[in-house]
Amino acid sequence: xxxxxxxxxxxxxxxxxxxxxxxxxxxxxxxxxxxxxxxxxxxxxxxxxxxxxxxxxxxxxxxxxxxxxxxxxxxxxxxxxxxxxxxxxxxxxxxxxxxxxxxxxxxxxxxxxxxxxxxxxxxxxxxxxxxxxxxxxxxxxxxxxxxxxxxxxxxxxxxxxxxxxxxxxxxxxxxxxxxxxxxxxxxxxxxxxxxxxxxxxxxxxxxxxxxxxxxxxxxxxxxxxxxxxxxxxxxxxxxxxxxxxxxxxxxxxxxxxxxxxxxxxxxxxxxxxxxxxxxxxxxxxxxxxxxxxxxxxxxxxxxxxxxxxxxxxxxxxxxxxxxxxxxxxxxxxxxxxxxxxxxxxxxxxxxxxxxxxxxxxxxxxxxxxxxxxxxxxxxxxxxxxxxxxxxxxxxxxxxxxxxxxxxxxxxxxxxxxxxxxxxxxxxxx
Numbered sequence: 522x523x524x525x526x527x528x529x530x531x532x533x534x535x536x537x538x539x540x541x542x543x544x545x546x547x548x549x550x551x552x553x554x555x556x557x558x559x560x561x562x563x564x565x566x567x568x569x570x571x572x573x574x575x576x577x578x579x580x581x582x583x584x585x586x587x588x589x590x591x592x593x594x595x596x597x598x599x600x601x602x603x604x605x606x607x608x609x610x611x612x613x614x615x616x617x618x619x620x621x622x623x624x625x626x627x628x629x630x631x632x633x634x635x636x637x638x639x640x641x642x643x644x645x646x647x648x649x650x651x652x653x654x655x656x657x658x659x660x661x662x663x664x665x666x667x668x669x670x671x672x673x674x675x676x677x678x679x680x681x682x683x684x685x686x687x688x689x690x691x692x693x694x695x696x697x698x699x700x701x702x703x704x705x706x707x708x709x710x711x712x713x714x715x716x717x718x719x720x721x722x723x724x725x726x727x728x729x730x731x732x733x734x735x736x737x738x739x740x741x742x743x744x745x746x747x748x749x750x751x752x753x754x755x756x757x758x759x760x761x762x763x764x765x766x767x768x769x770x771x772x773x774x775x776x777x778x779x780x781x782x783x784x785x786x787x788x789x790x791x792x793x794x795x796x797x798x799x800x801x802x803x804x805x806x807x808x809x810x811x812x813x814x815x816x817x818x819x820x821x822x823x824x825x826x827x828x829x830x831x832x833x834x835x836x837x838x839x840x841x842x843x844x845x846x847x848x849x850x851x852x853x854x855x856x857x858x859x860x861x862x863x864x865x866x867x868x869x870x871x872x873x874x875x876x877x878x879x880x881x882x883x884x885x886x887x888x889x890x891x892x893x894x895x896x897x898x899x900x901x902x903x904x905x906x907x908x909x910x911x912x913x914x915x916x917x918x919x920x921x922x923x924x925x926x927x928x929x930x931x932x933x934x935x936x937x938x939x940x941x942x943x944x945x946x947x948x949x950x
Contacts, residue, residue: 523749525737525758526730527774530617535652538659541620547665549740550624553631554673557739562632566735568743570756575600575691575728576805576833578822585725587715588633594722597630597638598700601729602684602691604643606806606856607836610760611729613772615642615649618733619656623679625735627666630677633725640681641696654681688860692907693726694718695862706864707907730760751778755821759832763789765839766796778824782816785839796841800923804833806853807912809919810846829922831915845939846924847931850916851879857913865906871898872913879917882928885935892928896921 529536529544541547553562567582588595599622603611615622622640630638642650657679660666668676686705689695694708697719718724734757738746747756755777761784764770768790775784785791785798792798800810803820809830811818818828825832840849858872878895881887899918902910920928930938 522775523758524774525749526614526621526733526760527617529621535616536618536620538620538656538663541618542663545740546620546736547624547660547663549736550627550665551671553628553739554671554675559632559634562628562739565743566632566738569738569746570743571731571734571738571746572756572822573728574730574734574759574834576605576807576831578832581727581731584715584727585629585633587713588723588725589716590634592716592723594720595633595635596719596722596724597626597633597635598693598696598719598724598726599626599638599640599642599729599732600691600693600696600726601640601642601646601649602686602688602696603646603729604688604691604860605834605836606853607764607802607838608762608805608834610762610772610835612646612649614729614733614760615646615652619649619652620660621733621736622653622729623656623660623666625732626679627660627670627677628735628739629725629727629732631675635725636676637678638680639700640679641690641700642681642683643690644683644685646683650681650683657681687862688857689862689907689909692909695907696726697724704862706862709906749776750821751776752819752821752824754823755819759820759835761820761835761837763837763839765801765837766793766841766844767791767839768793777821778819780817780819781811781837784820784837792839792841796843798839799842799844800840800846800919802836802838802916804831805836806838806856807831807915808833809915810923811919812923830919843939845883845937846920846927847879847883848937848940850920851876851883853916854879854913857909861909865910867902867905868907868910868913871902871905872910874898875902875914875917882931883937885931885937887928887932889929889932891932892921892925 571581572578601611686699690699690705692707695705699705714724758774759777761773822832858876861868863869878891902914
């Protein structure tokens with residue numbers, strides 16, 4: 522199977538600058554700077570069908586098109602906050618190969634007319650941050666970054682910023698506040714970052730995986746990229762982070778449209794011995810559960826959306842028959858309640874109350890009224906200031922849609938109906 526982002530990977534170490542260049546690295550940059558206008562680079566990305574790999578899945582080239590060309594001082598930010606539970610693809614990508622990201626950021630900045638860009642990376646990603654800093658130095662020394670790149674007249678300053686923030690910094694406007702040295706609260710929109718972003722200037726924020734795809738799209742063309750997917754409505758490869766009750770958890774680069782069952786059986790060795798598939802989160806902790814009915818579901822943005830969930834980051838967390846889905850959902854919502862920035866009432870007050878309701882049900886002290894109140898909160902928390910609270914309710918929505926009878930069993934039996942049968946912990950062994 523053709524690899525794109527992982528094609529340069531070396532076992533147990535990061536690729537070197539010379540190895541990356543010998544394998545075709547920076548040829549896309551030279552192609553763009555010597556033979557393509559910024560508008561042509563942008564149109565190539567639009568034609569490729571690339572959608573954001575950070576969770577929202579918004580068309581990348583279209584997002585770029587919102588930036589006004591007549592406003593000076595534009596910025597580009599790479600979002601490597603990556604604090605979504607179940608997601609670790611960006612860390613592995615930067616630990617194996619930071620050069621695709623750096624080249625992708627230079628190409629993106631050229632397309633947008635940006636002369637100052639940032640890699641915003643979470644504090645815990647020390648190795649990834651070191652790799653990016655080293656790559657920036659090497660690429661600059663080679664004349665491929667900095668002033669008058671390749672004699673084109675285009676210049677770019679690229680910096681690494683290690684965040685001291687939390688999950689909320691993954692929201693792009695909270696990220697910009699954090700980068701400015703302010704409290705990481707989301708901003709009101711409109712104005713959108715493309716008009717008024719970092720320090721009040723037009724700003725584009727893209728994910729690591731998104732930006733790392735850009736060199737390959739420019740090098741090989743949009744038709745090649747679209748042809749990588751397994752189904753016509755999708756485009757490109759995707760990094761899937763598979764964890765949970767499978768034999769071989771892994772981060773895999775697979776064509777969009779690969780089915781859930783194929784990923785688990787063919788690429789992760791199947792379920793662990795003695796386990797059967799009960800559910801999974803398909804795109805990280807903020808996505809509604811999928812069930813055995815979705816075993817043959819193609820994993821791409823539109824197919825997963827039609828199934829009532831989201832592809833999100835591609836972080837697949839697998840649960841077997843020993844999992845109490847109430848306890849699993851409770852564990853997820855606890856995380857989001859803790860990570861709320863406290864800016865708005867629905868999130869600050871609503872998520873702890875949802876935690877309380879789930880704790881009450883899981884302990885065997887729940888009632889039918891609690892199911893009704895949880896259902897109401899699916900609507901109430903949609904009025905939050907940013908997507909954190911609605912995302913946190915994704916697993917709750919999946920719980921009530923697919924496992925309401927299991928919730929009701931807790932109420933009828935006044936205990937967790939699964940706990941006594943499982944040998945260890947909330948999620949089994």
